[in-house]
Amino acid sequence: MSESQLLTEHYHKDTYKSLKGYQADGGYEVLKKAFKMEPQAIIDEVKASGLRGRGGAGFPTGVKWGFLPRNDETRYLLCNADEGEPGTFKDRMMMERAPHQLIEGMIISAFAINSPKSYIYIRGEYDQCIETVTAAIKEAYDAGLLGENILGSGFKHDMDVYYGAGAYICGDETGMISSLEGLKGQPKLKPPFPAVQGYLKKPTIVNNVETLAAVIPIIDKGAEAYKAIGTEKSSGTKLFSVSGCVEKAGNFEVPLGYPLMDLIELAGGLRPGRKLKAVIPGGSSAPVLTAEECLTAKMDYEDLSAKGSMLGSGAVMVIDDSQNMVDLLGVIMHFYHHESCGQCTPCREGTGWLSKMVHSILEGKGRIADLDLILKVANQMKGKTICALSDAAALPALSFVTKFRDEFEDYIKRGHQYAAEALHV
Amino acid sequence: MFKCTINGHEVEVPEGASVIEAFKLLKEDIAHYCWHPGLSIAGVCRLCMVQIDDGPRLHIACNTLVKDGMKITNQTEVVKEAVRWGMDFHLINHPLDCPICDQAGECGLQEQYMKYGQYDSSMAEKKVKKRKVVDLGERVVLDSERCILCSRCVRFTDEVTKTNELGIFNRGDHSEIGTFEDQPLDNKYSLNTVDICPVGALTSKDFRFQQRVWYLKDTDSICTGCSTGCSIKVYHNKEGLFRVKPVFNEKVNGHWMCDEGRDLYKHVNAPVRLKQILKSVGNEWFPLGLERALDHLNEAFSKAENISVLITAQHTVEEYKALKNWAQQLQDKTINFVYWKNNPESFDSFDGLLIRGDKNPNTKGLLEAGFEFADASVLDSSDLVLAPMPENPAVYPKYMEKLEQLSKLQTQLCLLSVSNITQHETINFADGTLAIPMKTAFEKAGHFINHQGLTQKIHKGRVIVKAALGLDELLQAIKIGKWIQPQLLKSRKTNESSKVSGELW
Numbered sequence: 029m030s031e032s033q034l035l036t037e038h039y040h041k042d043t044y045k046s047l048k049g050y051q052a053d054g055g056y057e058v059l060k061k062a063f064k065m066e067p068q069a070i071i072d073e074v075k076a077s078g079l080r081g082r083g084g085a086g087f088p089t090g091v092k093w094g095f096l097p098r099n100d101e102t103r104y105l106l107c108n109a110d111e112g113e114p115g116t117f118k119d120r121m122m123m124e125r126a127p128h129q130l131i132e133g134m135i136i137s138a139f140a141i142n143s144p145k146s147y148i149y150i151r152g153e154y155d156q157c158i159e160t161v162t163a164a165i166k167e168a169y170d171a172g173l174l175g176e177n178i179l180g181s182g183f184k185h186d187m188d189v190y191y192g193a194g195a196y197i198c199g200d201e202t203g204m205i206s207s208l209e210g211l212k213g214q215p216k217l218k219p220p221f222p223a224v225q226g227y228l229k230k231p232t233i234v235n236n237v238e239t240l241a242a243v244i245p246i247i248d249k250g251a252e253a254y255k256a257i258g259t260e261k262s263s264g265t266k267l268f269s270v271s272g273c274v275e276k277a278g279n280f281e282v283p284l285g286y287p288l289m290d291l292i293e294l295a296g297g298l299r300p301g302r303k304l305k306a307v308i309p310g311g312s313s314a315p316v317l318t319a320e321e322c323l324t325a326k327m328d329y330e331d332l333s334a335k336g337s338m339l340g341s342g343a344v345m346v347i348d349d350s351q352n353m354v355d356l357l358g359v360i361m362h363f364y365h366h367e368s369c370g371q372c373t374p375c376r377e378g379t380g381w382l383s384k385m386v387h388s389i390l391e392g393k394g395r396i397a398d399l400d401l402i403l404k405v406a407n408q409m410k411g412k413t414i415c416a417l418s419d420a421a422a423l424p425a426l427s428f429v430t431k432f433r434d435e436f437e438d439y440i441k442r443g444h445q446y447a448a449e450a451l452h453v
Numbered sequence: 454m455f456k457c458t459i460n461g462h463e464v465e466v467p468e469g470a471s472v473i474e475a476f477k478l479l480k481e482d483i484a485h486y487c488w489h490p491g492l493s494i495a496g497v498c499r500l501c502m503v504q505i506d507d508g509p510r511l512h513i514a515c516n517t518l519v520k521d522g523m524k525i526t527n528q529t530e531v532v533k534e535a536v537r538w539g540m541d542f543h544l545i546n547h548p549l550d551c552p553i554c555d556q557a558g559e560c561g562l563q564e565q566y567m568k569y570g571q572y573d574s575s576m577a578e579k580k581v582k583k584r585k586v587v588d589l590g591e592r593v594v595l596d597s598e599r600c601i602l603c604s605r606c607v608r609f610t611d612e613v614t615k616t617n618e619l620g621i622f623n624r625g626d627h628s629e630i631g632t633f634e635d636q637p638l639d640n641k642y643s644l645n646t647v648d649i650c651p652v653g654a655l656t657s658k659d660f661r662f663q664q665r666v667w668y669l670k671d672t673d674s675i676c677t678g679c680s681t682g683c684s685i686k687v688y689h690n691k692e693g694l695f696r697v698k699p700v701f702n703e704k705v706n707g708h709w710m711c712d713e714g715r716d717l718y719k720h721v722n723a724p725v726r727l728k729q730i731l732k733s734v735g736n737e738w739f740p741l742g743l744e745r746a747l748d749h750l751n752e753a754f755s756k757a758e759n760i761s762v763l764i765t766a767q768h769t770v771e772e773y774k775a776l777k778n779w780a781q782q783l784q785d786k787t788i789n790f791v792y793w794k795n796n797p798e799s800f801d802s803f804d805g806l807l808i809r810g811d812k813n814p815n816t817k818g819l820l821e822a823g824f825e826f827a828d829a830s831v832l833d834s835s836d837l838v839l840a841p842m843p844e845n846p847a848v849y850p851k852y853m854e855k856l857e858q859l860s861k862l863q864t865q866l867c868l869l870s871v872s873n874i875t876q877h878e879t880i881n882f883a884d885g886t887l888a889i890p891m892k893t894a895f896e897k898a899g900h901f902i903n904h905q906g907l908t909q910k911i912h913k914g915r916v917i918v919k920a921a922l923g924l925d926e927l928l929q930a931i932k933i934g935k936w937i938q939p940q941l942l943k944s945r946k947t948n949e950s951s952k953v954s955g956e957l958w
Contacts, residue, residue, distance in 0.1 A: 412499050
């Protein structure tokens with residue numbers, strides 16, 4: 029299977045980020061096509077395409093749109109560009125290289141769900157993205173692609189950029205809505221779900237950058253053509269951010285169902301003389317896969333789920349034998365401890381507890397009994413909270429300790445030695 | 454109405470009720486910290502876990518609506534395990550300082566721990582350090598380490614008082630309740646945050662370190678602070694009264710009461726009370742023996758032709774009835790009733806929540822008692838003025854001014870007073886003025902009628918001053934010519950204060 033480029037075909041061109049360059053490569057042509065369709069037909073097409081949310085949860089996009097109440101209430105479209113999952117950097121590239129692709133995808137989506145206003149919520153650290161997207165929106169307004177009566181269609185749509193302040197939790201859709209409303213970025217209790225009551229208590233659809241961009245090829249080529257790519261239940265292509273112990277880290281667009289080992293090869297393969305130890309296939313919250321599991325792993329929703337992990341945001345972190353799993357878990361646990369919003373007790377207290385236990389081990393003060401305690405604590409954090417951050421912290425803890433228990437036990441037994449080594453480095 | 458089954462018991466709940474409300478209706482046990490019936494749903498403590506229709510997923514009862522035919526349980530091992538761990542998560546960073554914590558004895562954590570505790574500390578790591586004695590405002594102190602971040606207090610200032618002084622600052626296990634710069638927790642209902650705090654994080658400056666709660670008894674009563682008439686509980690022991698808390702009353706105060714009302718136990722306690730009968734002679738107060746006092750009373754009331762009663766709306770329905778009966782029996786005398794409103798200008802004000810300008814618990818009761826009120830000018834021509842004083846003269850300054858005026862006219866007064874009358878040094882009471890200790894609303898039983906016309910009962914609680922009389926009891930003594938309970942009157946301490954001279958008779 030070769031790299032199939034529905035979205036990133038022109039990303040290598042410097043001109044692609046300007047309106048002129050984007051239009052030269054067929055930009056905004058699909059929007060014209062979409063305006064000739066019935067909004068409901070667009071929703072049906074997206075539904076039929078089997079497109080699933082590319083942000084992490086993988087919820088079918090067309091189904092999500094279908095949850096909107098059938099009334100005249102103002103509805104909002106929010107683009108989740110708060111790419112915070114460790115290891116993920118695909119949305120960044122999309123916004124830096126092809127801001128108009130996102131804008132076009134958003135106008136089509138907004139037209140489909142009849143939304144007069146959308147916001148692109150960009151992660152605060154992405155200053156380059158904020159710049160390119162803001163400039164592109166201005167270009168689009170100047171060209172009559174945003175604002176009143178877009179391209180003579182009678183459809184009115186306004187778009188704005190809003191940026192976060194670097195909180196991971198604002199990547200959760202309701203956390204993002206809170207932040208956008210000017211509140212502390214904390215997820216909201218569901219139900220009500222955003223499609224019924226979201227931003228400013230109005231029906232709201234929140235989609236990831238890649239999801240919104242993927243609407244373009246679906247409308248362009250049709251649901252059938254889109255569905256032909258990928259696997260039966262995971263259709264289309266996906267951008268994977270491959271990082272870690274590979275020669276050529278980067279973003280790669282491949283059809284879903286692509287073998288993991290081939291994806292690693294696309295990224296230049298492992299460094300010379302190194303052996304694969306493990307791969308985190310979908311961002312730091314996805315359970316880790318052992319080298320053995322990697323051999324047969326296919327990068328789609330079902331196969332990874334069957335292996336007890338998940339596709340997540342598509343951040344593939346490759347771990348070779350030079351890495352220490354305790355160390356890595358320490359970094360991951362520190363991250364979730366730092367990012368827990370603190371609302372729900374199991375997450376607020378559990379993330380800190382897990383982090384402290386792993387760091388005790390790292391400092392050479394670990395006890396073998398800690399490993400079982402980590403598993404118990406992590407198990408009780410799963411599925412107990414408002415949002416998925418608690419699970420995101422629990423899953424790596426569970427998978428690391430279960431699958432690499434020998435390494436953890438060894439570290440605990442020789443803890444002082446390891447800790448001293450770490451200190452000298 | 455929806456029918457559902459909770460732990461095997463069937464219950465009918467109104468449509469739109471949540472699962473936790475159904476549990477409460479059935480009085481079935483369910484652990485929870487963040488849910489409070491008077492506030493919005495936060496869904497953050499994650500303790501009210503239930504299983505629905507035997508499904509594998511756990512749901513929080515507070516944010517789940519009951520559907521017809523739903524089968525709900527919180528008795529399965531999965532739920533119990535989740536609650537046990539939920540408790541552990543609450544406790545790992547909570548200080549073990551129950552022995553010095555004011556909440557001990559009425560603490561949500563202690564209660565749930567007894568039911569769901571793991572009884573074996575599994576946390577070997579260091580606890581998170583947070584701020585200790587944080588001064589949040591005029592009345593409330595915060596201990597952040599004890600706080601379990603249920604956000605009840607934050608929601609209270611957001612939703613009930615709409616003053617928004619409190620917020621949760623920082624993230625994760627470093628989250629803390631706090632106030633914004635230069636905006637202390639300073640609203641008229643701030644102590645409700647202490648009541649709804651399920652742990653010892655928010656404590657009342659007034660009550661902290663005063664008493665262990667298990668040494669306190671409580672009596673149901675009605676707040677006398679204004680005509681709203683909030684339902685309250687008064688907490689007391691042999692050392693006196695210590696605090697007042699609101700009791701849920703759907704018709705009157707909901708779950709809340711104001712801070713002003715919380716202070717209304719202070720004038721009841723012994724140090725500020727009048728404890729014996731005093732007589733003013735030559736601008737000095739002298740204690741009066743029981744027999745002498747009775748003689749004096751009888752003499753004063755039989756001699757006087759023109760008697761006025763300076764009455765306020767602070768007495769019970771029963772006392773007004775006694776007053777009316779007493780007056781009807783003295784047909785040979787002129788008896789005028791003067792209704793004393795303290796603050797006519799702000800009398801009808803209302804803050805939109807609970808506080809009313811009418812600072813009397815029984816205005817409706819007085820007005821409905823059927824008195825014919827005379828103009829205040831009749832006081833000046835009276836031989837004797839019977840003045841059952843307002844309980845707390847501090848909030849009734851004009852009443853005291855009137856007494857001062859009358860004293861200047863050398864009018865004979867018969868005062869029935871809660872507070873120690875000798876502290877009013879500026880007033881030169883006429884010779885022969887009697888001051889008799891009066892019962893407070895917490896020391897007598899009876900009824901008040903609030904502004905809505907709702908008749909509410911007050912219960913006799915702890916008697917602080919044994920010699921104190923109710924208005925009805927005083928009138929009875931005058932009528933029958935002997936004390937109702939002389940044994941009690943005798944048992945008082947004789948040496949009241951340095952301001953009282955030695956016994957004259």
